[in-house]
Amino acid sequence: MHEVEADFLYRGQDHALLEHELLDDFKTNVIGNINLFNLFMPLILKGKQKKILYISSGHGDLDLINQVHIAISGPYAIGKAAANVAVAKLNAEYAKDGVMLMSISPGVVDTGIIDPSKRKSAMVVSPDFRSSVTSTE
Amino acid sequence: MTLTTTSFFGPAANVQLQFEFLRQLSANPANTVVGLVRDPKSVEPKVESELGRSNIHIVKGDLDDYESLKVGLILLSVDDYD
Numbered sequence: 001m002h003e004v005e006a007d008f009l010y011r012g013q014d015h016a017l018l019e020h021e022l023l024d025d026f027k028t029n030v031i032g033n034i035n036l037f038n039l040f041m042p043l044i045l046k047g048k049q050k051k052i053l054y055i056s057s058g059h060g061d062l063d064l065i066n067q068v069h070i071a072i073s074g075p076y077a078i079g080k081a082a083a084n085v086a087v088a089k090l091n092a093e094y095a096k097d098g099v100m101l102m103s104i105s106p107g108v109v110d111t112g113i114i115d116p117s118k119r120k121s122a123m124v125v126s127p128d129f130r131s132s133v134t135s136t137e
Numbered sequence: 138m139t140l141t142t143t144s145f146f147g148p149a150a151n152v153q154l155q156f157e158f159l160r161q162l163s164a165n166p167a168n169t170v171v172g173l174v175r176d177p178k179s180v181e182p183k184v185e186s187e188l189g190r191s192n193i194h195i196v197k198g199d200l201d202d203y204e205s206l207k208v209g210l211i212l213l214s215v216d217d218y219d
Contacts, residue, residue: 029200033200036200040146042214043210043214055155109154
């Protein structure tokens with residue numbers, strides 16, 4: 001089983017490794033991004049656009065997880081969901097300064113990690129879904 | 138580096154999806170795009186050979202390393218931003 005396809009039952013067989021994965025993802029994708037936003041905010045405030053766009057993921061979307069029962073990629077999904085909240089908090093904090101922060105999901109992009117034929121879940125949410133897009137698209 | 142038009146800054150500019158943002162955003166010469174990467178030495182040749190655009194700047198920084206982010210910020214801040 002590829003690491004990103006593992007669910008919590010599988011990952012929990014090695015609880016120490018699971019803890020490491022959760023902390024590792026949180027450090028980079030949550031703490032790291034909050035530090036990045038905080039440090040660069042003075043430049044954003046000096047700019048004209050005053051926009052921060054966080055490239056999030058459908059993995060961090062509670063509705064998608066529940067509707068399609070996506071059990072895989074727990075540590076990554078938790079990191080994305082937490083980062084979404086961090087982005088919302090900073091958006092609330094800096095709205096008075098004219099800064100907008102938002103999270104977006106780029107959709108299903110074929111980055112070569114997962115076999116495209118396994119992407120049936122996207123069709124449940126969107127019946128028109130046929131295939132993932134390439135990064136160029 | 139005086140930025141008079143739209144500038145973009147993004148981490149992990151070497152990763153597939155992020156590199157594509159770098160490519161598409163820098164296609165407009167009026168834009169300035171700054172990519173944050175852990176190891177510029179391994180990324181700059183790719184940026185140079187595949188894109189070779191003067192409006193792209195690669196800055197060293199690691200989300201896991203707060204001090205490196207501060208250095209990246211200083212590198213950007215020394216120049217005049219509009």
